[in-house]
Amino acid sequence: MEVSSLPISASHRGKLISAGYSSLSSLSSVSPSKLAQDLKISENEVLEILKVVSARKWVDKIENRSHAIMNGAQTAWDILHEEESSICITTSCSDLDEILGGGIRCKEVTEIGGVPGIGKTQLGIQLAVNVQIPADYGGLGGKAIYIDTEGSFMVERASQIAEACAEDMLEYNSLLRKDSQACRVDKPPKAFMDNIFYFRICTYTEQIAVVNYLEKFINEHKDIKIVIIDSITFHFRQEFEDMALRTRLLSGMALKLMKLAKKFNLAVVLLNQVTTKYNEGSFQLTLALGDSWAHASTNRIILYWNGNERYAYIDKSPSMRSASAPYAVTSRGIRNSASNCKRVKLM
């Protein structure tokens, strides 16, 4: 392990290397006072450096779930076991759930994009409500964070969808569980609304700040199982003269969101807008933020109009094949499309 890759300040690193300490092992046997003399810095600073060095060594030895062969690795069998026992967040439309392999998965970043009016915010609000479905009904029983960059979250609509969900749960209860009254979990619409944490973001700086702050927030409020950002594009589409900066900021944000998803075992849903791209002689619709952003998410779903119906298309997914499914936006939220041909169309 080289000293040049230690996370300490550049001047300290420079001094260590010029004094001849280029590997960690050379630092393990030197006393702090000698090191302070060699580097010409105070003893306190030397102690800080040695603390970082020992932390790095310790981390190499202990990695949770470490394997005998390689630290920090997990076997594919263990991962499969984990995935099979994890619960997905339903979208309330069984066709859509089917092509998604059960619903929106935790530990993954899912990007959903479409033209204005297709139902992105509707899907976002539906997921914020559905994540709260208790475990007795096959849900996650978690809470939701809704980060609104455009002001498209309408509380009245969230209230409508929450009431419809509560009614559906009551109906399910009365139809299928007539005998086990003890399991009855009453979830009034008010409880749904209390568990959606809403942030209104007005600039891209606030957007970066809230993504940084989420780690602390989620540590304090347990049980958050979904983070929805509606939309991730809005503040990055204007006032950016420096495109390189935009790409850097976006990729930094994507990495942090992915880390959050994995660390806290929650789902991250990013809603995106569309733009036009000139491709092979004609203009075509594509999701905004460019080609480098397209790599940032784990799954990508595009919502589009096909004739008079709304369809969702899996554009990118490591485990599900490309397919489309129809869905409808009703007064109760996202539901199955009422048309006769409900077959899943494979592209």
Add this chain to the structure above:
Amino acid sequence: MANKPISEMGLPKSIANVFAARNIITAKDALSLSEFELMELLDVGFEEVMLAVAHISEITCPPYHTAMSLLEQRNQNEYLAGHLPTRLKGLDAALCGGIPFGVVTELVGPAGIGKTQFCLKLALLASLPTSYGGLGGRVIYVDVESKFSSRRMIEMGFSSFPEIFHTEGLAQEMAGRVLVLRPASLLSFVDSLQQIRVSLLQHHVKLLIIDSMAALTSGEYGQGPPRHHPLGWHISFIKSLAECCRIPVVVTNQVRSQGRDEASRYIFQVQSRTDTMEDPSKFDSHFVAALGIHWAHAVSIRLVLESRSGQRLIKIAKSSISPSVGFFFNITSSGISLLSDEGVEMMGPEANTIHCQGLI
């Protein structure tokens, strides 16, 4: 929040001084750099940088609300839970009360369809005293194309509320509440926006109407190549005005004819043979809204006014709380009146297309 200086954030003295020494003054400067870049620039260890960035982020981040507390706030503090009724029963029912507060509502349609009439009626309704069902406040009407007619507005008032308007001096009081601005260019519009922001809360302004947004930008393309999003900053500003003052903002938009190169498909959508043979007659009678797709994403409610075989129709094309319905209407002396309160359901993307047949 983004421009809050780091010196006021309560960071430990040593690191705050280092930030200042490297000319990183506001949160925006700090958060635009990645943690590694900050580490190199400030010459401090990684741990310290992480702690400082986490602290700055926490302070810059706006406070959260639960959805329940938002709902309670709206129900308690606002008129009709935050809606301005348009007095068109069918439309108000579909919009769950009326034009919502805090978001931008767009009216788009071909020339002469009735957008300005609708705006005049809304200005009238907002200036009515609360005892008569209005908002009882001032209205700022930004009239770009000089279409505002106070005579027509008062005529609408006399027609719709005869018993109120015949009271002495009420017409004058209400007309006195409507402030009309006539900016000559985008630049003067921007100046007046800044003024508007300051006066919004002080002077109890309850409605902002901009008629029309498209006219502001159409005159600006002489200088240099057209930028991709000429209205980018303005859209955000208007939305933030709507939200922080919790007022409805109504904006009108023009239409333009559909170009040959109009993108409407994704790369994975297979185009059938018949589609590629374009129907030239389609292009003349089909319009699309001006200002582009970025604007279309930015507005929250889009009402499309069009005419089909001489019948005028108002459709809800984009709204998060209403279904896609349309209502046939006429223009009468009292403004717009619906022919029937039962809406016609709009299937699919039809709600977004704009026809102009038989109007002329």
